[in-house]
Amino acid sequence: GESVGLHLPTLSVQEGDNSIINCAYSNSASDYFIWYKQESGKGPQFIIDIRSNMDKRQGQRVTVLLNKTVKHLSLQIAATQPGDSAVYFCAEREPLVFGKGTRLSVIA
Amino acid sequence: EAGVAQSPRYKIIEKRQSVAFWCNPISGHATLYWYQQILGQGPKLLIQFQNNGVVDDSQLPKDRFSAERLKGVDSTLKIQPAKLEDSAVYLCASSSGTSRAGELFFGEGSRLTVL
Incomplete structure (x- = not known):
């Protein structure tokens, strides 16, 4: 079965607010995690990754947090914009195993 | 830099028919993957190639699905015969x-609808 999964299937946020998308994993030996974004009609696109020796990693407007104690990671998007509307997947490697995804809707 | 090219974008077939999808990866990329994404x-x-060799095909339904990557560049994925549950984006x-x-x-992706 899947070893990564997301807590909520949908998330709606107001434009300008921060978004938090959560993901749980079951394999304590997993050492690398990736977040992907998939817009409607397109293939998934890499956002950010994190290795298990890190707790936090920041990118442009995105931050990934990893809590190995409870096997949980989250993707935080600052100042959410309409262009952030998409389905977000967490994945572990290797090979990449995707969860079902969380659909983020941004309300203007 | 050109991205990964796939064709056709859409295909509608009846069950028990066959279909083939084509992929041209980014130039110089040695590893190629085929994924199946069912709605939702x-x-x-499905399968991972390193150059023209198969790395992982453990989840490929080999009784009906086949894939090849001749010369380590382009790849084709074939389904024969198709079933209703094969409807997905490849x-x-x-x-x-x-x-x-x-x-x-x-x-x-290539969206397949099997009727």
Whole structure:
């Protein structure tokens, strides 16, 4: 079965607010995690990754947090914009195993 | 830089017919993947190639699905005969040895509808 999964299937946020998308994993030996974004009609696109020796990693407007104690990671998007509307997947490697995804809707 | 190219974008067939999808990865990318994405689900790996050799095909339904990557560049995925449950988007992705470990570059996919 899947070893990564997301807590909520949908998330709606107001434009300008921060978004938090959560993901749980079951394999304590997993050492690398990736977040992907998939817009409607397109293939998934890499956002950010994190290795298990890190707790936090920041990118442009995105931050990934990893809590190995409870096997949980989250993707935080600052100042959410309409262009952030998409389905977000967490994945572990290797090979990449995707969860079902969380659909983020941004309300203007 | 050109992205991963896939064709056709859409295909509608009846069950028991056959279909083939084509993928052209990013130039120089040695690793090529085929994923199946059923509506409302995350992509599921079907097969992974390294150059023209198969690395992982453990989730490929080999009684009806086949894939090849001749000359280590383009790849084709074939389904014969198709079943209703094969309706999905078939995504091709590629990566290189210089990419970030988990960074795959996906094409836009080929949407298959089996009636």
